[in-house]
Amino acid sequence: MSESSKxxxxxxxxxxxxxxxxxxxxxxSQMAPFYPLKAKEKGVSVIYVGFVIGTMALFSxxxxxxxxxxxxxxxxxxxxIFVSTVLIICQTCLLGYLEYVDDEDTFLLLSFIAQVLxxxxxxANSTASMAILSSFDKDEREKYIGWVEAAF
Numbered sequence: 001m002s003e004s005s006k007x008x009x010x011x012x013x014x015x016x017x018x019x020x021x022x023x024x025x026x027x028x029s030q031m032a033p034f035y036p037l038k039a040k041e042k043g044v045s046v047i048y049v050g051f052v053i054g055t056m057a058l059f060s061x062x063x064x065x066x067x068x069x070x071x072x073x074x075x076x077x078x079x080x081i082f083v084s085t086v087l088i089i090c091q092t093c094l095l096g097y098l099e100y101v102d103d104e105d106t107f108l109l110l111s112f113i114a115q116v117l118x119x120x121x122x123x124a125n126s127t128a129s130m131a132i133l134s135s136f137d138k139d140e141r142e143k144y145i146g147w148v149e150a151a152f
Contacts, residue, residue, distance in 0.1 A: 059119025
């Protein structure tokens with residue numbers, strides 16, 4: 001494989017990683033403007049709204065640790081990126097479905113499930129992305145990590 005085609009593949013991979021990071025973080029930030037109003041309509045207490053919003057960050061930390069410890073054994077970093085993206089998409093769809101849930105307890109349960117899925121997806125995504133980028137040449141590594149972090 002020629003050097004220019006390797007660079008092209010790396011650039012395409014970095015663009016995909018940037019898009020996945022952007023998706024992950026937009027899923028995290030979509031909660032703040034919409035969720036508290038919907039939760040209030042459903043009769044959910046403000047304290048539970050805070051717990052639900054914080055759940056994604058908590059499970060992101062937990063999954064980053066787990067994925068970081070097991071990444072060598074699990075292999076397939078690109079597979080982890082795919083699975084984490086699917087988890088984030090499931091979170092977004094589940095949060096969209098909450099519009100049609102009328103029961104307060106069901107609303108809260110589905111909210112927590114969505115946030116746990118999104119947290120695991122976000123943590124796995126960022127850990128696997130950095131693992132992929134760390135395998136690049138030293139001269140390019142900093143540049144590409146900067147690109148992906150900018151999408152964060």
